[in-house]
Amino acid sequence: MIPALFASVFIVLCLYAAVKDVETLTISNGLNAIIAFLFIPAVIITAPGWDVAGAHLLAGLAAFAISVLLFSLGVFGGGDAKMIPGVMLWLGPAAAIPFMTAMAVLGGLLALTVIFARRFVPAHIAPAFARETLLPGNGVPYGVAIAGGAIYAMPFSPLLSYLNF
Numbered sequence: 001m002i003p004a005l006f007a008s009v010f011i012v013l014c015l016y017a018a019v020k021d022v023e024t025l026t027i028s029n030g031l032n033a034i035i036a037f038l039f040i041p042a043v044i045i046t047a048p049g050w051d052v053a054g055a056h057l058l059a060g061l062a063a064f065a066i067s068v069l070l071f072s073l074g075v076f077g078g079g080d081a082k083m084i085p086g087v088m089l090w091l092g093p094a095a096a097i098p099f100m101t102a103m104a105v106l107g108g109l110l111a112l113t114v115i116f117a118r119r120f121v122p123a124h125i126a127p128a129f130a131r132e133t134l135l136p137g138n139g140v141p142y143g144v145a146i147a148g149g150a151i152y153a154m155p156f157s158p159l160l161s162y163l164n165f
Helices: 002-024 029-037 039-046 050-072 078-091 093-120 128-134 143-156
Strands: none
Touching: 002 029, 002 039, 002 078, 002 128, 002 143, 029 039, 029 078, 039 050, 039 078, 050 078, 050 093, 078 093, 078 143, 093 128, 093 143
Protein backbone atom coordinates (compact mmCIF):
# COMPACT_ATOMS: atom_id res chain seq x y z
CA MET A 1 0.00 0.00 0.00
CA ILE A 2 2.66 2.55 0.97
CA PRO A 3 4.94 1.77 -2.01
CA ALA A 4 1.95 2.34 -4.30
CA LEU A 5 1.37 5.66 -2.54
CA PHE A 6 4.96 6.71 -3.24
CA ALA A 7 4.60 5.67 -6.88
CA SER A 8 1.37 7.67 -7.13
CA VAL A 9 3.04 10.74 -5.63
CA PHE A 10 5.86 10.35 -8.15
CA ILE A 11 3.34 10.34 -11.02
CA VAL A 12 1.51 13.37 -9.65
CA LEU A 13 4.75 15.32 -9.23
CA CYS A 14 5.84 14.48 -12.78
CA LEU A 15 2.48 15.51 -14.19
CA TYR A 16 2.50 18.71 -12.16
CA ALA A 17 5.98 19.54 -13.48
CA ALA A 18 4.74 18.95 -17.03
CA VAL A 19 1.73 21.25 -16.56
CA LYS A 20 3.85 23.99 -14.95
CA ASP A 21 6.37 23.69 -17.78
CA VAL A 22 3.65 24.20 -20.40
CA GLU A 23 2.29 27.14 -18.43
CA THR A 24 5.55 28.94 -17.55
CA LEU A 25 8.33 27.15 -19.47
CA THR A 26 10.05 26.53 -16.15
CA ILE A 27 10.28 23.66 -13.68
CA SER A 28 11.06 25.05 -10.26
CA ASN A 29 14.06 23.99 -8.22
CA GLY A 30 11.73 23.24 -5.32
CA LEU A 31 9.66 20.81 -7.35
CA ASN A 32 12.78 19.08 -8.65
CA ALA A 33 14.12 18.86 -5.10
CA ILE A 34 10.88 17.26 -3.89
CA ILE A 35 11.04 14.68 -6.70
CA ALA A 36 14.64 13.84 -5.83
CA PHE A 37 14.36 13.88 -2.04
CA LEU A 38 11.18 11.77 -1.86
CA PHE A 39 13.30 8.98 -3.34
CA ILE A 40 14.98 8.61 0.07
CA PRO A 41 11.89 7.65 2.12
CA ALA A 42 10.63 5.57 -0.81
CA VAL A 43 13.83 3.49 -0.75
CA ILE A 44 13.76 3.22 3.04
CA ILE A 45 10.15 2.03 3.11
CA THR A 46 10.33 -0.32 0.13
CA ALA A 47 13.72 -1.68 1.30
CA PRO A 48 14.76 -3.06 -2.09
CA GLY A 49 18.29 -3.86 -0.85
CA TRP A 50 21.57 -2.00 -1.02
CA ASP A 51 22.34 -3.26 -4.50
CA VAL A 52 19.12 -1.87 -5.97
CA ALA A 53 19.31 1.39 -3.99
CA GLY A 54 22.94 1.86 -5.03
CA ALA A 55 22.13 1.19 -8.67
CA HIS A 56 19.36 3.81 -8.54
CA LEU A 57 21.76 6.33 -6.99
CA LEU A 58 24.36 5.63 -9.68
CA ALA A 59 21.72 6.05 -12.38
CA GLY A 60 20.74 9.40 -10.89
CA LEU A 61 24.37 10.54 -10.71
CA ALA A 62 25.03 9.48 -14.30
CA ALA A 63 21.89 11.31 -15.44
CA PHE A 64 23.03 14.38 -13.51
CA ALA A 65 26.42 14.40 -15.23
CA ILE A 66 24.88 13.97 -18.67
CA SER A 67 22.18 16.57 -17.98
CA VAL A 68 24.74 19.14 -16.84
CA LEU A 69 26.67 18.56 -20.06
CA LEU A 70 23.53 18.90 -22.19
CA PHE A 71 22.50 22.03 -20.28
CA SER A 72 25.91 23.59 -20.87
CA LEU A 73 25.51 22.85 -24.59
CA GLY A 74 22.07 24.50 -24.59
CA VAL A 75 20.14 21.31 -25.33
CA PHE A 76 18.09 21.41 -22.09
CA GLY A 77 16.87 24.19 -19.87
CA GLY A 78 17.94 24.24 -16.24
CA GLY A 79 14.69 22.79 -14.90
CA ASP A 80 14.78 19.95 -17.40
CA ALA A 81 18.41 19.23 -16.57
CA LYS A 82 17.47 18.94 -12.88
CA MET A 83 14.26 16.96 -13.38
CA ILE A 84 15.89 14.17 -15.40
CA PRO A 85 18.32 13.08 -12.62
CA GLY A 86 15.50 13.21 -10.05
CA VAL A 87 13.37 10.99 -12.26
CA MET A 88 16.29 8.63 -12.87
CA LEU A 89 16.73 8.19 -9.11
CA TRP A 90 13.25 6.72 -9.05
CA LEU A 91 13.50 4.74 -12.27
CA GLY A 92 16.98 3.26 -11.86
CA PRO A 93 19.15 1.60 -14.49
CA ALA A 94 16.61 -1.07 -15.45
CA ALA A 95 14.25 1.63 -16.74
CA ALA A 96 16.89 3.96 -18.23
CA ILE A 97 16.62 2.84 -21.85
CA PRO A 98 12.79 2.76 -21.94
CA PHE A 99 12.75 6.18 -20.25
CA MET A 100 15.24 7.79 -22.62
CA THR A 101 13.58 6.27 -25.67
CA ALA A 102 10.09 7.37 -24.68
CA MET A 103 11.36 10.80 -23.62
CA ALA A 104 13.11 11.30 -26.97
CA VAL A 105 10.11 10.19 -29.02
CA LEU A 106 7.68 12.27 -26.97
CA GLY A 107 10.07 15.23 -27.08
CA GLY A 108 10.20 15.06 -30.87
CA LEU A 109 6.43 14.84 -31.14
CA LEU A 110 6.11 17.68 -28.65
CA ALA A 111 8.51 19.88 -30.63
CA LEU A 112 6.58 19.24 -33.85
CA THR A 113 3.30 19.99 -32.08
CA VAL A 114 4.65 23.26 -30.70
CA ILE A 115 6.04 24.27 -34.10
CA PHE A 116 2.70 23.65 -35.82
CA ALA A 117 0.73 25.27 -33.01
CA ARG A 118 2.90 28.39 -33.17
CA ARG A 119 2.30 28.58 -36.89
CA PHE A 120 -1.48 28.09 -36.81
CA VAL A 121 -2.66 29.25 -33.36
CA PRO A 122 -1.96 32.86 -32.45
CA ALA A 123 -0.74 33.08 -28.86
CA HIS A 124 -3.36 35.68 -27.94
CA ILE A 125 -6.24 33.27 -28.64
CA ALA A 126 -4.60 30.20 -27.07
CA PRO A 127 -5.80 28.97 -23.68
CA ALA A 128 -4.16 30.96 -20.88
CA PHE A 129 -2.05 28.02 -19.69
CA ALA A 130 -0.44 27.59 -23.13
CA ARG A 131 0.20 31.20 -24.11
CA GLU A 132 3.81 31.27 -22.95
CA THR A 133 4.58 28.09 -24.88
CA LEU A 134 3.00 29.44 -28.07
CA LEU A 135 4.94 32.71 -28.13
CA PRO A 136 7.46 32.70 -30.98
CA GLY A 137 11.06 32.37 -29.87
CA ASN A 138 10.26 30.55 -26.63
CA GLY A 139 11.47 27.05 -25.90
CA VAL A 140 9.63 23.77 -25.82
CA PRO A 141 8.21 22.57 -22.48
CA TYR A 142 10.35 19.43 -22.36
CA GLY A 143 9.01 18.58 -18.89
CA VAL A 144 6.05 17.07 -20.75
CA ALA A 145 8.36 14.60 -22.50
CA ILE A 146 10.24 13.86 -19.28
CA ALA A 147 7.00 13.14 -17.42
CA GLY A 148 5.65 11.00 -20.26
CA GLY A 149 8.90 9.05 -20.47
CA ALA A 150 8.89 8.52 -16.71
CA ILE A 151 5.34 7.23 -16.67
CA TYR A 152 6.04 4.94 -19.62
CA ALA A 153 9.19 3.52 -17.95
CA MET A 154 7.67 2.95 -14.50
CA PRO A 155 6.88 -0.75 -15.02
CA PHE A 156 10.58 -1.36 -15.78
CA SER A 157 11.67 0.07 -12.42
CA PRO A 158 11.94 -2.19 -9.38
CA LEU A 159 10.84 0.71 -7.15
CA LEU A 160 7.91 1.86 -9.24
CA SER A 161 6.51 -1.36 -10.67
CA TYR A 162 3.90 -1.48 -7.92
CA LEU A 163 1.42 0.33 -10.13
CA ASN A 164 0.41 -1.60 -13.22
CA PHE A 165 -1.14 0.51 -15.94
